[in-house]
Amino acid sequence: MVRYQINDLEQLTGIKAHTIRIWEKRYQLINPHRTDTNIRYYDDDQAKRLMNVATLVHFGHKISRIAGMPTPQLNEMVEKLKSAPTDDVVNASFVTGLLTSMISFDEAAFEKMINAAVTRYGMYGAMVNVIYPFLVKVGILWNVNESMPSQEHFATGIIRRKLMAATDGLPTPQHKDKTVLLFLPPDEWHEIGLLLSEYLVRSAGCNTIYLGQNVPFSNIREMLPHVKPSHLVTFFIMRKKKVDLPVEFTKLSKELGTAKLVVCGRAEMLSTLTPSQNLDLCSSTEMMVEYLKNL
Numbered sequence: 001m002v003r004y005q006i007n008d009l010e011q012l013t014g015i016k017a018h019t020i021r022i023w024e025k026r027y028q029l030i031n032p033h034r035t036d037t038n039i040r041y042y043d044d045d046q047a048k049r050l051m052n053v054a055t056l057v058h059f060g061h062k063i064s065r066i067a068g069m070p071t072p073q074l075n076e077m078v079e080k081l082k083s084a085p086t087d088d089v090v091n092a093s094f095v096t097g098l099l100t101s102m103i104s105f106d107e108a109a110f111e112k113m114i115n116a117a118v119t120r121y122g123m124y125g126a127m128v129n130v131i132y133p134f135l136v137k138v139g140i141l142w143n144v145n146e147s148m149p150s151q152e153h154f155a156t157g158i159i160r161r162k163l164m165a166a167t168d169g170l171p172t173p174q175h176k177d178k179t180v181l182l183f184l185p186p187d188e189w190h191e192i193g194l195l196l197s198e199y200l201v202r203s204a205g206c207n208t209i210y211l212g213q214n215v216p217f218s219n220i221r222e223m224l225p226h227v228k229p230s231h232l233v234t235f236f237i238m239r240k241k242k243v244d245l246p247v248e249f250t251k252l253s254k255e256l257g258t259a260k261l262v263v264c265g266r267a268e269m270l271s272t273l274t275p276s277q278n279l280d281l282c283s284s285t286e287m288m289v290e291y292l293k294n295l
Contacts, residue, residue: 002103002149003041006032011139012047012099013054020050027067029053045071048100052078055096059089082116087129090120094130095137102138102155110158123166124203127196128289131159135192136285156192163195167202174205178295181229183211183220186243188235193264193288197233200292206230217248221255229259231295236265236273246272253279264288 006017013020023029030050032040042050052074057063059081066074081093094117101109117126138152180201182194191213198208209227211219220232232252236245253261256278263273267283275281282288 002044002151003033004043004047005041009042009047009050012137013051014058015050015054023053023063023067027063029063029067044103048103049074051096051099055081055092058092059084091129091133095134098130098134098155099137102151105151105154107154107158110155114158114162123169127163127166127199128293131162132196132285132289135159135196159192160195163192163199167195167199170199170202173202173207176207178206178230179209179227180206180231180233180295181209181211181220181223181227182233183215184213185234185236185245185248186214186216188238189213190235190237193235193237193285194233197264197288197292200289201233201295204293204295206295217243217252220252224255224259231260231262232256233262233264233292236263236269249273249279262291 004012006020009015009020010017015023024031030042030046032042032046034040049071052071053063053066055078056066056074061077066077069077078093078096081089084090084093094113097113098110101107101113114126114131117130120126121129134155138155180198182198182201184191184194194210194212198210201208209223209229234249236249249261249263250273253276260278260280262280262282263270264282264287270281270283273279273281280291282291
């Protein structure tokens with residue numbers, strides 16, 4: 001069992017910690033456990049219950065009416081949202097389903113949720129409307145922990161497989177004049193964002209060269225004369241000690257000629273870089289998606 005702090009529940013549900021505490025006291029919605037030193041924490045079942053309640057409240061159900069409902073009834077109500085007439089309601093139910101399946105390590109339910117989203121929207125629409133918001137919600141795209149919780153490893157493993165299969169299934173790129181080179185710099189291992197980037201770039205009809213994780217800058221420089229990319233896409237998420245990434249990114253951008261280096265990542269990291277004619281920055285996942293799908 002994973003122990004969740006109230007800040008974890010706030011991130012997963014979008015409900016402020018203060019409000020969660022009010023719901024605990026007023027409606028006995030969930031009752032936190034306590035450690036030997038009296039620190040509050042929550043278990044998997046409580047996290048899933050709160051996520052379902054938060055989704056229902058977001059779409060108009062009164063907390064006073066649903067707080068006392070048994071968990072199976074709440075699950076059924078969230079499931080019915082998938083047949084709602086508006087996409088925002090459906091998308092929220094999909095994301096909630098992915099979150100609760102992740103917490104339970106329920107691979108069949110997780111796969112079912114993704115497949116249902118693909119059936120409704122097609123693969124590209126599922127990526128943008130469901131999988132991408134799920135990744136943002138969990139913080140996987142911009143993850144800053146060296147070791148992710150086991151549930152995130154579980155989810156990223158499935159999504160990684162889906163992204164690679166979806167990319168392989170795309171038609172032959174049409175924009176022969178555009179080749180995008182994708183890589184992660186030295187000591188960078190969080191690959192989900194890069195895989196999503198490749199899918200978006202290939203969906204835009206561009207050729208891609210995917211180098212993956214932990215690529216030395218010397219390797220990039222060796223390739224440039226041979227592949228002549230129009231763009232290079234990378235991520236700056238972790239603070240490095242051995243390699244001064246701001247210096248390396250700036251140097252590389254000045255060697256690109258007409259090509260552009262696109263660096264995606266947290267605003268805190270990107271604030272150490274200065275945009276230029278050859279260096280573009282995407283400091284949020286929304287900016288990244290918009291930039292790449294319009295190449």
